[in-house]
Every structure is written in structure tokens, then in C-alpha cells.
Amino acid sequence: MALHHERPDRAPINFRSTDIVAENLGKYYGKSYDELLEYYQVDFREVIPPYVGPAFEKSADGTFYDEWGVRRRERITGHSRDLYVDLNPLGDVEDDDDMDKVLGYKWPTPDAYDYSAVERLCDQYEGYAICGPGIHCEGYHGVFHQLTYLFGMENAMILLMSEEEMMQEAVRRVTDFWVGYYDRLLTASKGKMDFIFYKDDMGTQNSLMINRDVFMTYFAPGLKELCDMADSHNATLIYHTCGSVMPLIPDFIDAGVRVLDPIQTSAKNMDIHVLKEKFGDKLTFHGGMDTQQDLPNLKPDAIRELTKETLSVLGKDGGYFFSPSHRIQQDTPLENIDAMYDVALNWNEY
Known part of the structure; x- marks a missing residue:
């Protein structure tokens, strides 16, 4: 109902955290991860x-090469356990003279x-909204971000501006992987699968990471291809793009995006009132409860109160997945997580 902008008895609820937070919650409540989701x-x-492809062999220094040929390193901090890029395999590509390195690269296969x-597995979760990988998965990164891992962030930015023919070849190959992967899935x-989750951050804290022309030239066509493919299976693509992305939202909609995530309210110009007013009839919003400033720091x-406001604004007339x-x-604080979900589950006065 919420997806079709009809008001349900409560907003559909999702959960996502670092694995360390999930482990801590599980220990605190004495529950497995699946039991935590039920709770x-x-x-x-x-x-x-x-x-099931070639094994990722770890070196003595703890690094390994993923399926894209990117060397990764696991780092555990006080807040999370994450994989970081340790080496960009196409980082030495400089211009069109290096086209053979792109065309001859060992691209992964779905x-x-x-x-x-x-x-x-879908049958096992009958009665739930079933989603393809991405919400909690490290390594499921869209076309733009995969280019930054392959070529390096700065180098990828330069090449996108200076070497369109070569970078279109790279974009095509990464896009083909994701279209093929999700089509097979x-x-x-x-x-029996309701959603696929595709994440490709286009925003920073205060502005876009790339300008609109670059997005439209390289990434909008592939996003439309993914949305059309999902639609052909009667599934819906959830598009995850962090940061201040307001200027691109009309283009997301034109590409076929119907669910936008994560609604980073701490980013510039991502006010939920404005988003709902401008795009609430065209988009379902997924997210909105700020993990950057509000959840860690408020009482x-x-x-x-913030949860009630978020539900009241984004959940009005449906079109909202709480997350x-x-x-x-x-x-x-664990008590903040509990407070948020308690309101989402039990408060319905909007």
C-alpha cells in the first residue's frame, strides 16, 4: 500500500546497522539477527x-582481491568493520591511449x-517484502562508485571529464554486470522478489559529487536500464544515493526510480518537508531517520519526537518506508534505537 501512496495501518519498517551494532543488540537482548528483525x-x-567464483585469497598482510580485481583491506574501528580499497587496478590509466587496458580488463561476470x-529463500520469507542484495551488503556498489574503485577517485573524476569514449566503455561493462546480475536474480x-536495492552515491554533504551533465551522460541511461529491467519482472528498484542530491531527483524520476533512499536529512537541502511537497506524489521515500547527527546525539x-515528525511528514498519504x-x-545509544522503533511500531496519529 505504501508503495502505491495509500496509507497503511503503519509505515513499513526496515532495519540497517553496522554488523557491530547488530551484534551488540543481539547480545543485549539475547537474540539472533533474525530474532532481532522479528523483535x-x-x-x-x-x-x-x-x-561461487574464484576464491578471494587473503595475503599475509590481510588484503585480498575482490571479484572486480580491486585490492581490499578489512579495517575494524571503534564504530564498524568495513572493507576499504587498498589498490585501484586501473589506477594507471591516463587517456585514450590506454583504451586496451579497459577493453582487455578481466571484468567480472554475473x-x-x-x-x-x-x-x-523467497518462499522462506513469504509474507515479507523481499529485496535483492544491497541494504546491508558491503561490495554492492553501482556504476559510478565501482569506477572510482577501479580507476581511483581522483583519476576517475578526471577521466569522466576528459576521456568520454573510454569511460563509456567502462560504464557499459559495469552496467552490463548489474543488469545481468539483477536480471538473473x-x-x-x-x-517472488519485490525489490532490488541499487546503491550509487551521487552526493556529498553539501552538494553533488558530480555535475548533472556527467550524470546524464554516463549514469542516467544505465539507471533507466536497471529500472526498466526491474519493472519487466514486476519488481521495484530502490535507489540508494547518499548526500545532497536534490538537483538530480527529477532526473532519477525520469529514469524510472520510484523509491529513493536514504533521505540523508543532515545533508544540505534534504529537508523532508520540501522533499515530500515536491516529489511525494512521484516517489516513495525509504530512510529519513538521521544516523549521522540525530540518532547518536539526541536523548x-x-x-x-523526531520519529513522530518524520512519520507525519514522509508518511502522509503513504509513500514512505521507515528506516x-x-x-x-x-x-x-541502544535506548535511542529502541525509542525510534517503539514509535514506528506503536504511534499512528498522522
Whole structure:
């Protein structure tokens, strides 16, 4: 109902956190991760086909090469356990003279995943909104971000501005991977998967990471291709793009995006009142509960009031999936998490 802008009995609820936060919550309540999702009455479940390609062999220094050929390193901080890019395999590409390095690169294949259990897993989660990987998964990054991992952030930015022919070849190959991956996933689900989650950050804290011309030239066509492919399976693409992305939202909608995530309210010009007024009839919003400033720093009573405001604004007339704006971090008090979900579950006066 919420997806179709009809008001449900309550907003559908989702959960996401770092694995350390999930572990701490599980220990505190004596619950497994699945039991924790039940405790918070989370309406979404994720189905992830296992990777069955060549093994990722760890070096003595703890690094390994992922399926894209990017060297990664796991780092554990006080707040999270994450994978960082340690080496960009196409970082020495400088101009069109290096086209052969792009064309000859060993690009990954979506056939390196086992989709045979997808339908069974969907059946296991019957009654939930079933989503393809991405909400909680490290490594599922869209075309733009995958280019920054392959070429390096600064180098990718320069090449996008100076070497269009070559970068279009790279964009095509990354896009083909994701279209092929999600098409196989949705086909294997036999119509039982509701959403795919595609994440590709286009914003920074205060502005866009790339200008609109670059987005329209390189990334809008592939986003439309992904949305159209999902639609062909009667599924919906949830588009995750952090930061201050207001100027691109009309283009997201034109590409076929119907659900926008994460609604980073701490970013510039991402006020929920403005977003709902301008785009509420065209988009369903997923997220909105700020994990950057509000959840870690406010008191539980203030979190309760903020949750009510968020539900009142974004949840008016449907079109809202309740969720933190990103993975809840370890500096967030557990009582704030409880306060947020208690209101989402039990308050319905909007």
C-alpha cells in the first residue's frame, strides 16, 4: 500500500546497522539477527545469492582481491568493520591511449553467483517484502562508485571529464554486470522478489559529487536500464544515493526510480518537508531517520519526537518506508534505537 501512496495501518519498517551494532543488540537482548528483525517487526528481508567464483585469497598482510580485481583491506574501528580499497587496478590509466587496458580488463561476470536457492529463500520469507542484495551488503556498489574503485577517485573524476569514449566503455561493462546480475536474480525468484536495492552515491554533504551533465551522460541511461529491467519482472528498484542530491531527483524520476533512499536529512537541502511537497506524489521515500547527527546525539525523548515528525511528514498519504538513513553506527545509544522503533511500531496519529 505504501508503495502505491495509500496509507497503511503503519509505515513499513526496515532495519540497517553496522554488523557491530547488530551484534551488540543481539547480545543485549539475547537474540539472533533474525530474532532481532522479528523483535523490531521489520517488514523487509534480503535474499543474497552466494558468490561461487574464484576464491578471494587473503595475503599475509590481510588484503585480498575482490571479484572486480580491486585490492581490499578489512579495517575494524571503534564504530564498524568495513572493507576499504587498498589498490585501484586501473589506477594507471591516463587517456585514450590506454583504451586496451579497459577493453582487455578481466571484468567480472554475473554467472559467478549461484541463483539456484533464490526461489526457496523467497518462499522462506513469504509474507515479507523481499529485496535483492544491497541494504546491508558491503561490495554492492553501482556504476559510478565501482569506477572510482577501479580507476581511483581522483583519476576517475578526471577521466569522466576528459576521456568520454573510454569511460563509456567502462560504464557499459559495469552496467552490463548489474543488469545481468539483477536480471538473473529476479528470474530465479520467479516473481517472488519485490525489490532490488541499487546503491550509487551521487552526493556529498553539501552538494553533488558530480555535475548533472556527467550524470546524464554516463549514469542516467544505465539507471533507466536497471529500472526498466526491474519493472519487466514486476519488481521495484530502490535507489540508494547518499548526500545532497536534490538537483538530480527529477532526473532519477525520469529514469524510472520510484523509491529513493536514504533521505540523508543532515545533508544540505534534504529537508523532508520540501522533499515530500515536491516529489511525494512521484516517489516513495525509504530512510529519513538521521544516523549521522540525530540518532547518536539526541536523548530518547527527542528521538521519539523526531520519529513522530518524520512519520507525519514522509508518511502522509503513504509513500514512505521507515528506516534509518544509513547503517546505525556504534556510537548510537541502544535506548535511542529502541525509542525510534517503539514509535514506528506503536504511534499512528498522522
